[in-house]
Amino acid sequence: MLRASPYLVAAILAGPVLAGALGALVPSFGYLPVLGHADFGLDVWRRLFDWPGLGGSVLLSLASGLVTAGVSLGLAMLFLAVFFETRAFGWLRKAIAPLLAVPHAAAAFALAFLIAPSGFLARLLSPWATGWQRPPDLLIVQDELGLSLMAGLVMKEVPFLLLMALAPLAQIRAEQNMHMARALGYGRISAWFKTVVPALYPLLRLPVYAVIAYSSANIDVALILGPVAPPLLAVQVLRWSNDPELDYRLLAAAGAVLQFGVTASAIALWVGIERLLMATGRGWLESGKRTFAEGGLRVAGRTLFPALLLAAALGVVALALSAFTRVWRFPDALPRRWTFDHWQKVAETSAEPVWATIWIAAVAAGLSLALVLAMLENERRAGKRAGRPLEFLFYVPLLVPQIGFLFGLVLLAELAGLMPGGGLVAAGHVVFVLPYVYLTLSESYRRLDPAWSRLARTLGKGEGAVFWKVTLPMLLTPALAALAVGLAVSIGQYLVTRLLGAGRIDTVTTEAIALAAGGDRRLIGAWALTQAVLPILGFGLALAVPRLVWRHRRGMLGETQ
């Protein structure tokens, strides 16, 4: 079983994606017999490149991917530099989980209502500060440059990168490095960027690529915050695939293939920038310069982080207020009349979706964690890392835009005679959850000092006992963090749940997004909060369990208190 695990993982990752990609690639060259298209040719591609606004969509997707990743990574590193080992660091750690757990769609709604001209901030400041009796006609949300979209994505990706960065901090001896550098007279910021970041970034590489891929091809956030005409490429593909005129499926297929290219290009560009920085940064690292814009960056970090928290908190407050609103007119700062109706509606209809969400997430995340642990343990025993091809496979579900290969996946499930339903949905979730679990856990696992297991072996323990008694306990924190990330990813899945469940499986996310189409912000607020509570519980458990287990052995927590 253990030996077979890499092959099993490879099959799970590659099978559906390959089939789905073929399901997009083949129609993009004009072959979809069921619609009476059986001539291979480039017509579909011609139509695609003739599509007005396609260039704008592609540029937006590229920019969204690169800018979001750059800003998110910069902020995450800055926050760590400013707060590492300060008293506020505990706060930062605690703040991550809830920020991370809020599903993308809910966060996007909150931000949209916060910053819109008729939104919560404008209502708080009007009319006394702004003089607005009615909302001003300003394009803030869904602006053409996608700035509000990127802001919404950054809000979600910074916590993700922080989480990814926190897990390996102990293993790269960040604390000791900082002490050493500070002792040598380096400033806090300079010390962080010169001694910790070069060791930390290689561990963050995969998560950063995932951020680029998600930001350049997401749908739910782009629908709420992104520009509408032209929209992000992924949204345009969704529109094509939802067009009642079935021939647009061909265009959607070609668009999906193009989206793959766009996402791949964004990552390639990033890698290019990475190389450039490495080449030029070496001199700066070794220059011996003891400070690095210390004052300015420190102030920036100290203001931006609270600002991010405040924005998130205000967004949640705005959602919560909406959820109890009966009448709330501009420019009132608070609702004029209150009601429990929306919660009553949620209560009446939520039992089944909540249950479905929980069991599917538990199955998908649990299975993914077991697979990843088996694979990593197999690696450890064999004494060599997984080959590059397998490494690459983990990118595949994160790189191939969901919208592209899901049509093909549904086809595959059909051909295999699988009936749509919960089991199929959970299986589909594994494809998307597995990479995130792997990304979260793999580096921590590989960085575990092999001396521990050698020591245990010399004390006469077998491989199995070493895994259960030494490796797993020492990695309890990152393993549970990976599980929590897996749960959150599963809870947030929309497209795969819809398509593989044939719409028969309702989760909190499908319910919330189905209502998003109806547009009643008050009900959306109630659902978004419901949707956010579940992953927060998951993270709460992931944080609490190691503390409980190791309450008498603080060193096992792998963090500095």
Next chain:
Amino acid sequence: MPVLLRLALLALTVFLLPLLTPATAGSSKADWDKIVAAAKGQTVYWNAWGGDTRINAYIAWAGEQVAERYDLEVVHVKLTDTAEAVSRVLAEKTAGRIEGGAVDLIWINGENFAAMKRNGLLLEPWTEGLPNFALTDQANNPDLALDFGVPVDGLEMPWSRARLVFYRDEAALPEPPRSSAALLEWAKKNPGRFTYPLPPSFLGTTFLKQVLLERAANRDALYRPAGEADFASVTAPLWDYLDALHPLLWRKARSFPENAGAMRRLMSDGEIEIAFAFSQSEATAGIESGELPETVRNYVFDVGTIGNVSFVAIPFNAAHSEGARVLANFLLSPEAQLRKQDPEFWGSATVLALDALTADEAEAFRSMDLGPAALPADRLGSMLAEPYPSWTDALEEEWNRRYAVR
């Protein structure tokens, strides 16, 4: 005598013929009873748009009623877009699944119906066999036999009538603009206070059609396939109008609300002053839930507004087609149609012919209170029929080419 005999024979033939043609197989009571018996214990997967909680509640109610009376279960598959269900059936057909399909009944009309019909994704004609079908009185309601100008041919059952209505806060705007020209004039005085949903969202495209029907030199071309017309000259009045209107729209037309719900939200937030919907009950529901001011009222354009009928259809490979028919027949019952028209539950107009009902039933429909925002039936003005389906994509593509590129 021979003449009489021949006439009698002819009459007999005319009378008997319907019983011999396959299209009406299952029209007799015995056949219907067979369907009802076969439907027992089935689970019907009804794919219908799930973006409105009141419609969802109505669908749940219909499911409960059918469950009690016919011993079958109904599951509402909530779609964000009807095309999802069409894609699903298409994927099943691609994979060669000719029976046991996942979709039993779809709430559908217009383009989706045309696409399914053209691709052979629909069950052979089945509506004639429903006991309640006669209540729609097809002979006197020819509009029920066409869906966006495409012959229905018994492949889908009429379920609901919808009309485009505009709404505004009467207290703030007692005399709203009642034509596209007046709307443009109003927008000049009130820039940034009107918008329409982004095409290709259903309601956004409907607005384009409304303006075009109103301003076209000759409407006839719109009721034939778009490919047969000189597209540029037929649609020129629409683009000229939008070119003039766009700089005066909300956000100067640099952004649009995603759909009808998003437009209602802008109305609720005070960002715009005139909105529209494909249902009389949208404004009423908004008032009752507190989302819209209590003085909001519907109104229509003088020239008339677009109206259409929506249907339910059964895919060719439905696993539970008998259950789907039993459910469809219940949806067409006076009881279910009456509840559907009641704004407290949904507020969408019936497809039944009132003179085909009993006097009491007809009276119940006539005397119904349609809610504070609704216009009485006699003030709804004339109905403009939907253009032929291929105009939808043609208009959307041209709109995209002109306005979605920067």
